[in-house]
Amino acid sequence: xxxxxxxxxxxxxxxxxxxxxxxxxxxxxxxxxxxxxxxxxxxxxxxxxxxxxxxxxxxxxxxxxxxxxxxxxxxxxxxxxxxxxxxxxxxxxxxxxxxxxxxxxxxxxxxxxxxxxxxxxxxxxxxxxxxxxxxxxxxxxxxxxxxxxxxxxxxxxxxxxxxxxxxxxxxxxxxxxxxxxxxxxxxxxxxxxxxxxxxxxxxxxxxxxxxxxxxxxxxxxxxxxxxxxxxxxxxxxxxxxxxxxxxxxxxxxxxxxxxxxxxxxxxxxxxxxxxxxx
Amino acid sequence: xxxxxxxxxxxxxxxxxxxxxxxxxxxxxxxxxxxxxxxxxxxxxxxxxxxxxxxxxxxxxxxxxxxxxxxxxxxxxxxxxxxxxxxxxxxxxxxxxxxxxxxxxxxxxxxxxxxxxxxxxxxxxxxxxxxxxxxxxxxxxxxxxxxxxxxxxxxxxxxxxxxxxxxxxxxxxxxxxxxxxxxxxxxxxxxxxxxxxxxxxxxxxxxxxxxxxxxxxxxxxxxxxxxxxxxxxxxxxxxxxxxxxxxxxxxxxxxxxxxxxxxxxxx
Numbered sequence: 001x002x003x004x005x006x007x008x009x010x011x012x013x014x015x016x017x018x019x020x021x022x023x024x025x026x027x028x029x030x031x032x033x034x035x036x037x038x039x040x041x042x043x044x045x046x047x048x049x050x051x052x053x054x055x056x057x058x059x060x061x062x063x064x065x066x067x068x069x070x071x072x073x074x075x076x077x078x079x080x081x082x083x084x085x086x087x088x089x090x091x092x093x094x095x096x097x098x099x100x101x102x103x104x105x106x107x108x109x110x111x112x113x114x115x116x117x118x119x120x121x122x123x124x125x126x127x128x129x130x131x132x133x134x135x136x137x138x139x140x141x142x143x144x145x146x147x148x149x150x151x152x153x154x155x156x157x158x159x160x161x162x163x164x165x166x167x168x169x170x171x172x173x174x175x176x177x178x179x180x181x182x183x184x185x186x187x188x189x190x191x192x193x194x195x196x197x198x199x200x201x202x203x204x205x206x207x208x209x210x211x212x213x214x215x216x217x218x219x220x221x222x223x224x225x226x227x228x229x230x231x232x233x234x235x236x237x238x239x240x241x242x243x244x245x246x247x248x249x250x251x252x253x254x255x256x257x258x259x260x261x262x263x264x265x266x267x268x269x270x271x272x273x274x275x276x277x278x
Numbered sequence: 279x280x281x282x283x284x285x286x287x288x289x290x291x292x293x294x295x296x297x298x299x300x301x302x303x304x305x306x307x308x309x310x311x312x313x314x315x316x317x318x319x320x321x322x323x324x325x326x327x328x329x330x331x332x333x334x335x336x337x338x339x340x341x342x343x344x345x346x347x348x349x350x351x352x353x354x355x356x357x358x359x360x361x362x363x364x365x366x367x368x369x370x371x372x373x374x375x376x377x378x379x380x381x382x383x384x385x386x387x388x389x390x391x392x393x394x395x396x397x398x399x400x401x402x403x404x405x406x407x408x409x410x411x412x413x414x415x416x417x418x419x420x421x422x423x424x425x426x427x428x429x430x431x432x433x434x435x436x437x438x439x440x441x442x443x444x445x446x447x448x449x450x451x452x453x454x455x456x457x458x459x460x461x462x463x464x465x466x467x468x469x470x471x472x473x474x475x476x477x478x479x480x481x482x483x484x485x486x487x488x489x490x491x492x493x494x495x496x497x498x499x500x501x502x503x504x505x506x507x508x509x510x511x512x513x514x515x516x517x518x519x520x521x522x523x524x525x526x527x528x529x530x531x532x533x534x535x536x537x538x539x540x541x542x543x544x545x
Contacts, residue, residue: 173368175364175366175368176368176370178339178364178368179362179364179368179381180385181339181356182337182339182356182361182362182364183356183381183382183385183386183433184355184356184357184358184385184386185385186385189384189385193370193381193384193385194370197370197372198370198372200372274371274372274373274413274415275371275415
């Protein structure tokens with residue numbers, strides 16, 4: 001008798017066709033990069049056009065060339081690295097704190113009905129509140145250095161992580177929970193073998209939202225009062241009418257944002273790897 | 279009673295009550311049943327007769343009145359002596375087939391080497407050895423139920439509790455799975471309690487068929503199946519088989535009709 005069960009799927013290779021949205025010509029990576037390059041070129045062209053049309057600096061708009069020169073200047077003088085170290089440190093510390101707190105509280109509020117009920121009005125009230133408004137208070141409490149920014153980053157990032165983790169935990173498959181119960185699993189085993197892996201896709205969604213909001217809030221807080229960091233450099237440039245340096249720092253922030261989002265895409269693909277196995 | 283050996287599973291005056299807004303509702307009452315080691319017992323009944331509830335109480339998943347004893351020891355909660363095969367395969371999509379089968383052993387703290395052995399053995403029994411590293415979504419419904427069964431087998435339970443495991447499969451696959459389960463259980467001497475709403479499935483698989491009556495659920499009759507083993511799909515076409523199916527159908531058909539009628543009235 002053959003070792004393959006009679007009820008094997010029709011595709012003998014065991015790879016059911018992947019169902020996904022047709023992408024058209026952009027499916028080809030080379031085509032995709034060309035598309036991106038063209039759109040960048042168009043944007044820079046538009047930028048250069050507005051720059052040339054303005055009435056001799058009346059818009060305080062630096063052109064792409066000046067901005068690039070300012071960026072190079074930031075790199076060679078080392079200013080950029082000093083600013084990135086400060087903003088990066090703020091981001092790493094506050095993100096780590098928000099991830100830890102958000103996942104722990106998210107699991108508790110998603111798993112224990114009482115904790116969920118208790119947390120609900122707080123989450124509803126604070127989830128969409130622009131908590132960056134607390135920055136002046138944090139500056140009074142923690143000073144003008146990095147710790148007031150860490151506090152802002154933490155308070156802004158914890159909510160999306162917490163809410164999405166709780167959502168994923170609450171949506172745990174009841175069949176999986178009953179299965180674990182039938183195996184006399186302890187609560188810790190239920191949490192780590194079923195609930196957390198099941199909620200992982202929701203968690204990465206929370207991380208993605210958090211990191212976007214977090215970077216925004218940190219730079220915003222730096223603009224409100226700081227002695228170092230990318231936001232500080234932008235504020236300083238604005239006060240000296242140095243729009244080229246200002247825009248160069250915005251470009252830096254755009255690049256950081258893109259890198260962070262890409263790392264999260266990578267994490268997402270790792271977490272969901274089982275979906276694409278084949 | 280003249281039994282000399284302790285039955286593998288013994289139910290004495292077992293009942294189940296669910297709390298409702300207007301007091302407790304009795305779902306099952308006065309169930310007495312002895313199951314010998316190596317026996318295959320099927321449970322059938324109209325919808326609402328509490329057949330799944332009875333199985334779940336045997337698994338210790340819901341509290342029951344009376345006593346349920348495995349090898350003479352009363353149970354009071356889920357016990358490693360029995361393994362439950364759920365109707366929905368409940369496979370964890372992020373685990374491979376082998377890791378899904380290993381789940382119960384991990385929970386119980388079985389060491390890695392022994393786990394690998396027992397998972398390999400269970401997968402070989404259900405003929406899925408070649409699929410150990412696949413993910414559930416790469417498998418057909420029938421194969422997923424094989425994994426579900428292997429997961430229960432790996433735990434080496436003294437009793438397999440199966441809750442309509444083939445209900446969601448297409449008719450042809452179901453026939454083949456029944457055939458294979460009949461062969462496996464008699465070769466390995468498994469003790470099985472198998473809930474189904476399909477009377478022919480119950481007669482084909484069971485040594486005995488427990489017929490439950492509804493509202494509240496109680497044992498209407500326990501039918502001894504007069505079919506030799508090994509059994510074959512063709513046995514379903516014999517007159518003796520049909521007669522037994524008809525007999526059980528007559529026992530529950532009134533309740534099935536009453537159930538349907540009341541359903542229509544309420545909507």
